[in-house]
Amino acid sequence: MEPSAPPVQPAEAEESSSSENRDGGSPVVYFTSDISAEGMLAIYEVLGWTPTGSVAVKLSTGEPPASNYLDPQLIKDVVEAVDGTIVECNTAYGGSRSQTAMHYQVAEDHGFTAIADFQILDENGSMTLPVEGGSVLTENYVGAAFADYDSYLVLSHFKGHAMAGYGGAIKNISIGLGSSEGKAWIHSGGTGGSMWSGDQDAFLEAMAEAGKSVSDYLGNRERIAYISVMNRLSVDCDCDGNPAEPDMHDIGILASTDPVALDQACIDLVYAQKDGDGASLVQRIESRNGLHTLEHAEEIGLGSHTYDLVNIDE
Numbered sequence: 001m002e003p004s005a006p007p008v009q010p011a012e013a014e015e016s017s018s019s020e021n022r023d024g025g026s027p028v029v030y031f032t033s034d035i036s037a038e039g040m041l042a043i044y045e046v047l048g049w050t051p052t053g054s055v056a057v058k059l060s061t062g063e064p065p066a067s068n069y070l071d072p073q074l075i076k077d078v079v080e081a082v083d084g085t086i087v088e089c090n091t092a093y094g095g096s097r098s099q100t101a102m103h104y105q106v107a108e109d110h111g112f113t114a115i116a117d118f119q120i121l122d123e124n125g126s127m128t129l130p131v132e133g134g135s136v137l138t139e140n141y142v143g144a145a146f147a148d149y150d151s152y153l154v155l156s157h158f159k160g161h162a163m164a165g166y167g168g169a170i171k172n173i174s175i176g177l178g179s180s181e182g183k184a185w186i187h188s189g190g191t192g193g194s195m196w197s198g199d200q201d202a203f204l205e206a207m208a209e210a211g212k213s214v215s216d217y218l219g220n221r222e223r224i225a226y227i228s229v230m231n232r233l234s235v236d237c238d239c240d241g242n243p244a245e246p247d248m249h250d251i252g253i254l255a256s257t258d259p260v261a262l263d264q265a266c267i268d269l270v271y272a273q274k275d276g277d278g279a280s281l282v283q284r285i286e287s288r289n290g291l292h293t294l295e296h297a298e299e300i301g302l303g304s305h306t307y308d309l310v311n312i313d314e
Contacts, residue, residue: 026306027258029265032313035231035250041077043255044153046312049225053150057084057116058172060157061107063241064096068232070157072111078227082153085117089143089176091239092183092195121145122179129217133300134209136202137190140174141182142214152218154259156228158266159243160235160281163187164207165290167237168266169226169259170297174210186210201292208297211259215302221257228254228266235284248278260303264294 030046032039057079062069079086090103097103100123107118121143129146131137154172161167164175175183187195189202218224230251236243251269256262267285270278285291298305 026308027256027261027304029254029256029258029261029307029309031252031254031265031309031311033252034313035074035229035253037074037077039253040074040227040229041081043253043312044078044081044227046310047225047227047255047257049221049257051082051084051151051153051225052223054148055082055084055151055153056087056119056149057082057153057155058087058176059112059155060172060176060238061088061097061103061110061112062238063091064106064109065241066243067238067241068157068159068234068243069110069238070155070229072115074229075155076115078153078155079116082151084153085119085149086112086115087119087121087143087145087149089122089178089183090120090180092178092180092187095239095241098180119145121177122181126179126181129213131209131213132216134205134212135296135300136205137186137209137213140210140213141179141185142177143179146177147217151223152214152225154224154226156226157232157238158228158230158263159233159237160284161237161288161290162240162284163288164204164237164293165285165288166263166267166281168228168263170211170263170293170302171207172226173214173224173259174207177214178210182210200289204289204293205296208293208300208302211297212300212302215259225257226255226259226262228262230254230266230269233270233278233281235280244280247280248273256307258303258307260294260297260305261307264305265307265309267291267294
């Protein structure tokens with residue numbers, strides 16, 4: 001089937017030397033089609049973001065046996081460039097990453113401990129972050145070691161998700177940085193009830209609000225930046241150990257200091273595919289009302305869904 005029109009079309013590419021809003025306008029999202037270690041390093045460098053202090057690199061370690069996590073060799077140079085420690089949190093469901101010792105083993109098996117130091121942020125429980133301006137959350141629970149790092153580089157594998165519709169930068173700083181307790185809290189829409197049968201829009205709004213609590217704590221764009229890789233574009237998340245095979249081609253790598261703009265740009269690139277390429281991912285996003293996360297994230301001030309797209313290949 002032909003994908004329907006996206007909510008916002010990508011802006012025309014312009015030259016820029018900074019990812020900050022130009023003249024008070026839209027945030028910049030950088031793009032390269034070069035999905036390689038060189039492409040990752042190039043898009044990080046053009047971002048113009050300099051971390052301070054101790055640096056955490058947040059990513060998903062991927063659920064065994066066959067999930068689509070980021071290749072350690074793809075990200076190695078960027079992790080070294082920021083002298084980062086790779087960080088993750090335990091899951092709130094069964095599997096190989098729900099317990100700390102097993103999760104450390106997964107990180108080793110998947111090659112992450114070979115390229116950098118690695119830490120499970122919630123191995124000693126949770127810390128609480130306030131949520132300002134939320135409609136479903138007043139607080140968010142992240143790993144207790146979250147505050148041990150001064151800056152965060154968020155590396156996301158963009159893909160579909162069985163419950164959220166899609167997973168990108170916002171999911172990585174909300175569900176991803178949530179402790180196992182925090183993940184359950186977000187999934188329940190802040191009710192403390194069932195993770196699996198709560199109100200769908202409340203869950204999506206809770207993701208946006210949890211993400212905003214993280215962004216607010218880190219000073220918005222001052223101490224956090226985002227890179228998303230659009231490859232292996234399955235309808236299923238990296239938390240699925242046996243995801244569906246992608247039915248669309250790889251697209252590229254995108255980066256921004258605005259997580260809403262970055263997710264919106266990734267969504268727009270999926271919708272822009274021709275001849276039905278990506279139709280299953282579009283269907284997954286729309287069947288879960290996934291775009292509501294972006295709508296709510298902008299409403300509460302996490303970022304902007306309008307942006308300037310800058311192709312660094314040109």
